[in-house]
Amino acid sequence: MAAQRRIDLVLDSVKRLLRIGATANLLNLLQKQHPADLAQIFSDLGDKEREAAFSLLADRNGRLAMEAVSELGPEAGAALLGTRTAEEIAKLAQEIPSDDAAALIDYLPEELSGAVLDLMRPKESSVVENLLEYAERTAGRIMNPHVFALSEDITVGEAITELQTNRDVEMVFYLYVVDERRHLVGVTSLRRLLLVAPETPLKRIMTADLISARADMDQEEVARQVASYNLLAIPVVDEENKLVGVITVDDVIDVIKDEATEDIYRLAGVAGDERAFTPAGESLRKRLPWLGINLITAFLASSVVALFENTIDRITALAIFMPVVAGMGGNAATQTLTVVVRGIALGELTWGNSRKALMKEALVGLCNGVILGLLAAAVAGFTRGSLTLGLVLCAAMIINMFVAATAGTLIPLGLRAADIDPALASSVFITTLTDIIGFFSFLGLATIFARFLIP
Amino acid sequence: MAAQRRIDLVLDSVKRLLRIGATANLLNLLQKQHPADLAQIFSDLGDKEREAAFSLLADRNGRLAMEAVSELGPEAGAALLGTRTAEEIAKLAQEIPSDDAAALIDYLPEELSGAVLDLMRPKESSVVENLLEYAERTAGRIMNPHVFALSEDITVGEAITELQTNRDVEMVFYLYVVDERRHLVGVTSLRRLLLVAPETPLKRIMTADLISARADMDQEEVARQVASYNLLAIPVVDEENKLVGVITVDDVIDVIKDEATEDIYRLAGVAGDERAFTPAGESLRKRLPWLGINLITAFLASSVVALFENTIDRITALAIFMPVVAGMGGNAATQTLTVVVRGIALGELTWGNSRKALMKEALVGLCNGVILGLLAAAVAGFTRGSLTLGLVLCAAMIINMFVAATAGTLIPLGLRAADIDPALASSVFITTLTDIIGFFSFLGLATIFARFLIP
Numbered sequence: 001m002a003a004q005r006r007i008d009l010v011l012d013s014v015k016r017l018l019r020i021g022a023t024a025n026l027l028n029l030l031q032k033q034h035p036a037d038l039a040q041i042f043s044d045l046g047d048k049e050r051e052a053a054f055s056l057l058a059d060r061n062g063r064l065a066m067e068a069v070s071e072l073g074p075e076a077g078a079a080l081l082g083t084r085t086a087e088e089i090a091k092l093a094q095e096i097p098s099d100d101a102a103a104l105i106d107y108l109p110e111e112l113s114g115a116v117l118d119l120m121r122p123k124e125s126s127v128v129e130n131l132l133e134y135a136e137r138t139a140g141r142i143m144n145p146h147v148f149a150l151s152e153d154i155t156v157g158e159a160i161t162e163l164q165t166n167r168d169v170e171m172v173f174y175l176y177v178v179d180e181r182r183h184l185v186g187v188t189s190l191r192r193l194l195l196v197a198p199e200t201p202l203k204r205i206m207t208a209d210l211i212s213a214r215a216d217m218d219q220e221e222v223a224r225q226v227a228s229y230n231l232l233a234i235p236v237v238d239e240e241n242k243l244v245g246v247i248t249v250d251d252v253i254d255v256i257k258d259e260a261t262e263d264i265y266r267l268a269g270v271a272g273d274e275r276a277f278t279p280a281g282e283s284l285r286k287r288l289p290w291l292g293i294n295l296i297t298a299f300l301a302s303s304v305v306a307l308f309e310n311t312i313d314r315i316t317a318l319a320i321f322m323p324v325v326a327g328m329g330g331n332a333a334t335q336t337l338t339v340v341v342r343g344i345a346l347g348e349l350t351w352g353n354s355r356k357a358l359m360k361e362a363l364v365g366l367c368n369g370v371i372l373g374l375l376a377a378a379v380a381g382f383t384r385g386s387l388t389l390g391l392v393l394c395a396a397m398i399i400n401m402f403v404a405a406t407a408g409t410l411i412p413l414g415l416r417a418a419d420i421d422p423a424l425a426s427s428v429f430i431t432t433l434t435d436i437i438g439f440f441s442f443l444g445l446a447t448i449f450a451r452f453l454i455p
Numbered sequence: 456m457a458a459q460r461r462i463d464l465v466l467d468s469v470k471r472l473l474r475i476g477a478t479a480n481l482l483n484l485l486q487k488q489h490p491a492d493l494a495q496i497f498s499d500l501g502d503k504e505r506e507a508a509f510s511l512l513a514d515r516n517g518r519l520a521m522e523a524v525s526e527l528g529p530e531a532g533a534a535l536l537g538t539r540t541a542e543e544i545a546k547l548a549q550e551i552p553s554d555d556a557a558a559l560i561d562y563l564p565e566e567l568s569g570a571v572l573d574l575m576r577p578k579e580s581s582v583v584e585n586l587l588e589y590a591e592r593t594a595g596r597i598m599n600p601h602v603f604a605l606s607e608d609i610t611v612g613e614a615i616t617e618l619q620t621n622r623d624v625e626m627v628f629y630l631y632v633v634d635e636r637r638h639l640v641g642v643t644s645l646r647r648l649l650l651v652a653p654e655t656p657l658k659r660i661m662t663a664d665l666i667s668a669r670a671d672m673d674q675e676e677v678a679r680q681v682a683s684y685n686l687l688a689i690p691v692v693d694e695e696n697k698l699v700g701v702i703t704v705d706d707v708i709d710v711i712k713d714e715a716t717e718d719i720y721r722l723a724g725v726a727g728d729e730r731a732f733t734p735a736g737e738s739l740r741k742r743l744p745w746l747g748i749n750l751i752t753a754f755l756a757s758s759v760v761a762l763f764e765n766t767i768d769r770i771t772a773l774a775i776f777m778p779v780v781a782g783m784g785g786n787a788a789t790q791t792l793t794v795v796v797r798g799i800a801l802g803e804l805t806w807g808n809s810r811k812a813l814m815k816e817a818l819v820g821l822c823n824g825v826i827l828g829l830l831a832a833a834v835a836g837f838t839r840g841s842l843t844l845g846l847v848l849c850a851a852m853i854i855n856m857f858v859a860a861t862a863g864t865l866i867p868l869g870l871r872a873a874d875i876d877p878a879l880a881s882s883v884f885i886t887t888l889t890d891i892i893g894f895f896s897f898l899g900l901a902t903i904f905a906r907f908l909i910p
Contacts, residue, residue: 011807036683044807071683164649173628173687190645194619227712228491228526230705232628232687249704250685253711257682260715261797267719268793269786276798277811280818287790288823294786295827298779299834305775312767312774319767319774320760323890324753326778331724331749335742338723342716343731352463352499356732363735368743372750379754435778 011041018049023056030057035064039071042080051083058084063095070100075275078107086112090119098124099144099251102131139222140215142255143236143245149178150202152185157198163190173232176243177206184212184235184243212237215244222247223255224347263345266423267338269294294432301326301435308443315453317384318446321393324376325442329400329434332368336361336408337430341422344412351417358409365405369398388452396442403437404430466496473504478511485512490519494526497535498732506538513539518550525555530728533562541567545574553579554599554706557586594677595670597710598691598700604633605657607640612653618645628687631698632661639667639690639698667692670699677702678710679802718800721878722793724749752887756781759891763898770908772839773901776848779831780897784855784889787823791816791863792885796877799867806872813864820860821853828852843907851897858892859885 010033017026030038030053038057042050058065069077081089081104089108093101093116105113105128117125127145134140148166150159159175175193177186186206196205212235213222226234226249234252236245262272271286278286305312305322312318340357343349349357373394381390408430412422446453465488472481485493485508493512497505513520524532524547536544536559544563548556548571560568560583572580582600589595603621605614614630630648632641641661651660667690668677681689681704689707691700717727726741733741760767760777767773795812798804804812828849836845863885867877901908 008807034684036685040683040802043803044805160649163646190649191618194615194645227705227708228495229489230491232704249687249708250682253682253704253708256708256711257715257801260712260719261801264715264719264722264793264797267723268789270790270793274794276794276804277808277815280815280822283794283815283819284822287787287819288826290790291783291786291823291827292830294783295779295831298782299831301782302775302779305778309771309775313771316764316768316771319777320757320764322774323760323778323781323894324750324757327753327756327886327890328746328749331746332742334723335725335745338719338725339729339731339738342719346712346716347495348498349731350499352466353732360732360735360738364738364742367735367739368746371743372746375747376750376754431782435782439778 007037007040010037011044014041014045014053015049018052026053027056027060031061031064033068035067036071038064038068042068042072043076050080054080055084058088058092062092066092066095066100069104070096074103074107075273076277078104082108082112086115086119089116093128094120094124097144097146098127099131099142099245102128102141106132134215137219138215139213139217139219139236139247140245142219142222142251143215143247145245147176147235147243147246149176149182149184149243152177152179152203152206154202155198156193156196156200156202156205159202160193160198173248174235176235176246177202178243182242184210184237184241186210187235210235212241213247214239219255220259223252223259226252227256228347259345263341263423266421267341297429297432298435301432301439304436304439305443308439308447311443311447311450314450315446317386317389317453318443321376321380321389322439322442324380325393325396325400326435326438328372328376328397329404329438330431332365332401333404333408333430333434336365336405337412340409340412344416344422349413351413354409354413357413358406361405361409362402365402366398368405369401372401373397386453388449389446392442392445392449392453395445396438399441400434400438404434407433462492462495465492466499469496469500469508470504473507481508482511482515486516486519488523490522491526493519493523497523497527498531505535509535510539513543513547517547521547521550521555524559525551529558529562530730531732533559537563537567541570541574544571548583549575549579552599552601553582554586554597554700557583557596561587589670592674593670594668594672594674594691594702595700597674597677597706598670598702600700602631602690602698602701604631604637604698607632607634607658607661609657610653611648611651611655611657611660614657615648615653628703629690631690631701632657633698637697639665639692639696641665642690665690667696668702669694674710675714678707678714681707682711683802714800718796718878721876722796749887752884753890756887756890756894759894760898763894763902766898766902766905769905770901772841772844772908773898776831776835776844777894777897779835780848780851780855781890781893783827783831783852784859784893785886787820787856788859788863788885788889791820791860792867795864795867799871799877804868806868809864809868812868813861816860816864817857820857823860824853824856827856841908843904844901847897847900847904847908850900851893854896855889855893859889862888 010029013029014026017029042054045053054065069081072080093105105116108116117129131141131145150162175188175190176184177188179185186208187210188206192205211225211229211231213225215236215238222234233246233248235243236247238244265272269290274283274286340349376397377390377394380393381387411430415424416422465484468484469481472484497509500508509520524536527535548560560571563571572584586596586600605617630643630645631639632643634640641663642665643661647660666680666684668680670691670693677689688701688703690698691702693699720727720729724745729738729741795804831852832845832849835848836842866885870879871877
């Protein structure tokens with residue numbers, strides 16, 4: 001937490017210096033910060049303060065300002081950048097790697113992004129435009145197209161010289177080797193270059209068996225490859241296996257975080273791109289449709305209750321325990337659903353081993369139902385002085401928790417098999433099911449045994 | 456998905472070769488796999504098959520077998536390893552880095568892990584025992600203690616020679632520089648060594664301002680540092696700033712995934728260490744207490760309904776719309792809670808900007824309540840032919856969705872301020888609140904306006 005305290009101190013100073021207008025001191029302080037810390041400071045400032053601090057820094061140290069903007073993420077970054085003119089944005093965008101520039105420009109309002117691209121140097125803007133042609137969430141969209149590659153025909157000594165002369169390429173972890181038509185043919189490392197004689201042909205020490213990503217590969221799959229093979233970077237190739245870019249592990253970490261956020265959100269019925277500070281109007285627009293669907297499903301559940309209006313009319317106590325049956329089913333379903341959806345996302349649960357998972361969840365659901373059903377029966381039977389009411393409650397809970405467990409497993413697995421994101425089988429859908437099954441079994445059984453229940 | 460298909464094909468062959476007992480072919484096939492792929496194959500096999508395949512590989516290629524076991528994760532890995540004798544485990548554990556060995560040994564049954572440590576080479580077992588002395592989930596526990604360091608007093612040429620002679624150190628991204636008492640004083644990179652003359656003192660080209668982690672730092676904080684500063688590795692130091700280990704980005708990715716899983720689980724009331732294939736008995740034991748708490752809260756909500764038994768007795772239609780008020784409040788609360796909890800986890804939402812978040816959520820909650828309340832009122836009023844019933848439903852929904860939004864923001868923020876994991880403010884607790892507020896406001900308003908409601 002020491003880092004956080006340091007940032008909080010800097011934040012206080014920034015606010016104070018802004019207030020008293022001590023621009024020289026402020027600039028000095030901002031320039032000493034790491035881009036990631038600056039991003040944190042920017043996001044903690046008020047809108048006016050943020051724009052003032054950014055504009056001050058952008059005029060003096062465009063690269064640092066833009067690195068901080070990149071760290072803010074494309075949405076918040078573009079919002080901050082959008083406060084400047086197209087000319088200024090075009091100039092600033094050229095300070096950072098093209099993939100970061102592309103991500104920001106993509107989030108600018110359309111007329112502004114067009115103007116910015118027109119104002120950039122033709123070479124830079126064409127690189128950005130190329131990147132934007134790849135579909136969203138693919139390897140091509142997040143790769144850095146400036147990838148350093150060595151020719152397979154040179155020697156180790158020549159390779160070292162090339163590295164020494166290309167001082168401005170981004171940090172190199174792996175050295176990719178290409179043939180004369182830029183087909184990716186191998187990989188080696190700086191360290192391995194140092195372990196052999198300079199006249200050794202590069203071909204002899206490279207590894208030909210390497211993992212690469214196609215430019216149209218889904219970014220989630222790219223992240224899975226980098227994570228499971230413990231890579232620091234993955235080369236990106238086109239359909240002819242020509243090297244077109246590289247994705248480094250720091251971008252993969254962002255993908256992993258975003259995908260985890262999306263899973264968490266989808267389970268709760270929130271749009272994947274909503275953030276804590278998405279404007280209220282936009283949040284409302286994003287959440288309302290989902291709640292609207294819920295309203296329909298809620299009325300569906302309430303129509304099940306309506307079927308048994310006569311029974312409730314005669315035995316009011318049923319209304320008191322209805323929420324217990326439905327609620328416990330919903331909670332048990334959420335537990336199962338969460339474990340299953342996460343298991344699928346982490347690649348642990350596949351169609352192949354789904355039978356095993358189903359058997360397990362069904363067993364757990366049944367046991368939970370019996371234990372909690374008996375407990376609930378004891379409480380209800382005792383407080384209302386009716387053994388039959390207790391037994392009806394118990395039976396309904398067993399049925400509902402068993403259904404919750406099996407549906408909580410089968411629905412996400414089925415969606416996955418149909419190539420739909422299983423997280424969309426959100427707790428909300430499954431809760432509708434447990435509401436309906438819960439009300440139906442509880443009120444249905446109560447109707448059947450009504451003559452034993454009427455006080 | 457091509458990688459997955461390849462693994463599935465290998466899996467089928469492994470099963471077939473096991474069935475016909477073609478051990479030579481099987482061994483040949485297994486040895487060609489990447490450890491991560493082997494781990495996937497192991498986890499897809501049945502228990503008996505997995506043990507047979509692992510034991511075959513362990514006898515012939517202990518290192519590869521153990522790398523695959525490490526990739527399985529400590530829990531599943533230790534379960535597989537536990538099928539062998541202590542002697543065999545001790546021998547196998549020495550094939551992998553000490554941090555991976557420590558993680559596995561920690562998950563073995565106590566008497567077995569003690570025996571294994573006794574049987575390992577004293578030097579190796581003391582390294583493992585040292586690691587196990589750090590608290591769980593700290594930097595010390597997940598670091599690799601074999602960190603390559605250079606003395607600050609040597610030249611660049613001498614540093615390169617040292618790298619050439621230490622062929623067995625793990626891949627080096629950063630070269631850490633230490634003083635004569637092993638205090639961490641700087642960092643440089645292999646690439647930078649190549650850009651200067653060999654007689655340059657190392658001190659001259661190192662960066663003294665570097666980010667390190669204390670051994671007792673929480674692993675989540677370590678992951679946050681590595682992710683926000685885009686590091687490939689972070690050096691770990693003790694309280695005197697002496698270099699004791701290094702954590703690489705692949706371990707950080709595992710931490711990020713585990714922490715995301717834990718957040719998702721906690722929001723749903725599932726224990727952080729449960730997985731899709733945790734045995735049924737253990738899952739039951741882990742989930743029951745949580746469902747037990749829910750049963751208590753469910754009875755709490757039902758006791759609110761019981762307060763209004765007389766009103767329901769007179770107006771049965773109330774029982775039909777009760778679930779709508781409670782359910783919609785629960786769904787809205789889950790949305791807010793998820794966005795807030797994730798915002799806190801990603802570091803976007805802090806105590807400093809919480810007022811802004813609260814205002815936003817309250818506004819969204821109010822608008823949702825008004826829009827959906829009016830819709831629900833129209834449906835209820837129309838189907839039951841009672842304007843008053845519709846208005847009572849609408850008012851209750853507005854109240855409940857406003858409470859859902861403010862509580863969904865304040866509870867996790869409050870927990871965070873009290874240093875409790877905000878994800879524990881799980882949907883379940885908040886749903887109890889919305890059940891209670893929903894029932895109370897709906898049935899309470901109905902009681903007040905009862906004379907307009909009685910048909």
